Amino acid sequence: MDGTLSQNDLSHVVEADKAHVWHHLIQHKPFETNDPNIIVEGKGMRVWNQNGKEHLDAVSGGVWTVNVGYGRESIAKAVYDQILKMNYFAGSAGSIPGALFAEKLLAKMPNQSRMYYCNSGSEANEKAFKMIRQIAHKRYGGAKHKILYRDRDYHGTTIATLSAGGQDERGAQYGPYTPGFVRVPHCLEYRAGDQGAPTENYGEWAADQIEQVILREGPDTVGGLCLEPVTAGGGVITPPTGYWQKVQEICRKYDILLHIDEVVCGVGRTGKWFGYQQFGIEPDMVTMAKGVASGYAAIACLTTTEEVFEMFKDDASDPMNYFRDISTFGGCTAGPAAAIENMRIIEDEGLLDNCADMGAYMLGRLGELQDKHAVIGQVRGKGLFLGAELVADRDTRAPAAEKLVQAVVGDCMKQGVIIGATNRSVPGYNNTLCFSPALIATRDDIDQIVEAVDGALSRTFG
């Protein structure tokens, strides 16, 4: 840490923060006696807080975001140059980085051809919902308007995206919700027994459960299906074999738009550009946010096929017949300028391959921990997007108590390693440790993370 601010200045920052800042997703009573953590600097995989304490960040900025690591001067420079030249104009006009980033990213997404800019994952998902609804009105007299979402998936924090939220602890106390969103079962094979699933072909069975809901609701009323490719905050759920092929077939059979929420997986997290590309599917719409510019500027995108886009320009004589939507800050040029440089770094530094290799290494190391600690029921994930589900009893798979899971996170923090855990998600199932190191992670970084978790598990569970 270079110590740009003196200790006096930093004490003032802490007091100002305690007096005025309302932090996200955290209770504030503890700040009456403890100081909040103020992160003042980052470099590579490491961050420093107000006390100069160094932490190895195993969660890319807490929420799967800083994919290329901290302190990237070339991104800062790209943003600086761009905003000095042209910082903003509403998205009804174009911008140089907006056009060039769309071209560059869409070249990695063979069946997608259009990009809509906005500024958060929730907002991108809302745009997709609005498109599905508008298509329902344009093509089906409003009937095919229902949007299916999955138990344990999360699509955002707004009222509409919480209406499509499969994590009841996120949604509790914020209702009533928007009608027209219908829940389908999750696909977590480890917990298939709780669903009464057969022991074989779980993937197909789980996809069949979606079809059952479509038949119950009436296929003529269902316009879209929104799914995370690998569920993030709902427990790092990798899909079972055979699942996605069947899901795609079902969508085609009933003319349902497949909307993949890549807000976490998008732009490298699983070792491919997009999570859906791991499973050979062709979505109609894709939303993304966190890793698009690694948090160097706010940006979110919704991409669609040309076929979807065409539905909005097929009758220019009707003044209502286009996507009547705007996102003020979707016109900021800092986002796409940072995103272009973020992509260049991923390509030039071979970070997709590193992510796949280091992800496999970390999965193996976590597997060793599972052999040693009975509390680890299952380890799962794809690329550098990994989870370890903690259980009180391996035979019954009863989840470990949340306070013990949080104790593991706290112990790692004391050791200078920041890990995560599913938090205010599915009632009773805030029991999965989450790991998402930056795509630049080395074996040494991963060893340090795994050793911290090993020590924390021993101290917490004996």
Ligand SMILES: Cc1ncc(COP(=O)(O)O)c(C=O)c1O
């Ligand atoms: C899968 C998924 N979708 C959407 C969102 C919402 O993104 P944002 O917080 O940028 O609105 C999140 C946030 O964690 C997410 O994990």
